[in-house]
Amino acid sequence: MNDHRSVGIVMIEDDEGHARLIEKNIRRAGILNDIRHFTDGTPALDYLFNSPDGPAKSGPAMVLLDLNLPDMSGTDILARIKEEGSPLRRAPVVVLTTTDDKIEIQRCYDLGCNVYITKPVNYENFAQAIRQLGLFLSVIQVPEVEA
């Protein structure tokens, strides 16, 4: 059993507003885990795989991933995380995006995403969804990262 505080949340989201709203609502659900926010894919990947305090080097993490990023597609990041031999392949990835395209959803699950959530436009629903995600985060188990 891991200490929930020790599981870092890596949020890759290009929209500052969305990131802020997500963070607020996660906090409102009582989740106090550390949240690292990246607006671009490249520094996020760098942090995930190479940073000394990043998930690959030190400790479990889960990823909140938006699919529409300015420098690369979120699915590329997902593929990198979940590819064979990746130290983070067991790390849970929650895709949180505005796209509700069936093909996109299928593709993400094929690539190994654990949860796919469409951001509701209606804010009440959005806030509720994020809070439920927060509750979900508070109970799920995250595997240790293989060194």
Added chain:
Amino acid sequence: MQGSPTVAPTENPIGRILVAAMAIGFLALLVAAGAAGYVVRQTNRHSDWVVHTYRVEGVLIEVRRLAEQQETARRGYMLAGGPAFLASFERAHAELLPQVAELRRLTADNPRQTAPMAVIEQRLADLDKAQRQTNALVQQGRGADALRQFRADSGLQRMQKLRDVFDAMAREERRLLALRDAEQATSRQTFSAVMAIAALLFLAVVVVTFLTIRRYTRDLHRSRTALAVLNATLEDQVKERTADLALANEEIQRFAYIVSHDLRSPLVNVMGFTAELSAATGPLAALIDRAEAEAPHIVTEEARLAAREDLPEAIGFIRTSTAKMDRLINAILKLSREGRRVLAPEMIALDQLVDQIADSIRHVIDDRGVTLHIARPMPVVVSDRIALEQILSNLIENATKSRHPDRAAEVHVSATETPGRVIVAVRDNGRGIDPRDHQRIFDLFRRSGQQDQPGEGIGLAHVRALAYRLGGTISVESRLGEGATFFLSLPPTLSIEGA
């Protein structure tokens, strides 16, 4: 398509040339026939004249012979005095008279013969008188007197002169014959010339006609070949164009998708932070309330208005606007998604489909007090059921909306089949649509006329997009105040190739 304009103009001159050639040919034939007729008549007349001349000559000879015979008989009578001579004289005289009459009749037409004819008659009469005098003398036995009178009268000269006249007449007839022969020869020559010209003309016509027909046939052959080639490549062309169209369509769908998706993202922020703001006004208003109760002097009128009215009002407007924007974006998304749905053609009985739609929107129809008429029978089509249902349900529902204030609303649905097309007509007797708006109403977010019905202006854009996908078209006929008819034209069988 490229061949048809070149074929059309050549067709007319060819027809004109052929008609002209035929006209000329017939004309030549007519002239030749006329010339032949003329020549035949001329020849007939000529031979008549030849016969006439020979008859005149014959009679002339006969008259001359009889006159000679009469004279010979007289002389014989004078010399020998036998009654046989007298009888011969009288016989010759009797035969001579009708011959002279015949000769006069035959030469009556020729003025140049009338004078010699008169001379002959005169001479014959004179001769006859002289002869009869000598005959009478011989009969009385005064042969010597008769002989003396004969000498004095110079019967020889008299006869000689008669012969000259006869010769002159015969010559005249011969001259006439020669003249007529020449005439005949000329007319024959003319005939030959006319015939030759007609023949040449005919030959020319034949050549022109032949060349024209050959050219026409060659043109025809060429255009037929072009047509065959066009026909053969048509399928490919259609496939190519369809592929292009599908590509363009896909591009538009992608564009619509990306746009709507990217628009949605900031909208989440606007709505989210508006909600945050709205939530924040709660504590603020509570604070104002508490302040008012506990320390009224610190609450300004402005602060109270801001917290209780301005903020909620502003937030309210932002919310309704963002909600509307959200609906519009969703509509675009829906359209783009509809464009990507895979069509599944199946047999659909249109009347059953319309019944089904009528049942599903029965409450709307009844609420609005609309009478729906469905004209039966309707054809069966092979198409995508969901798309067709959405189109017709949109059209029928729209029709029920545009009620005219002066009359009971009626909606008629009918379907007809023409070769290659099935046309479904949805007619209402509502307010009608201004012809200026007939194109506009099919555009996204555009509506026409009085805006007294809820809606975003999506239905008809959706209908048109669906109709296009089914290989169909949608059009409207309407005048303001006179109702509107929407026509959905569909292929009887939906081909999903390249769609």
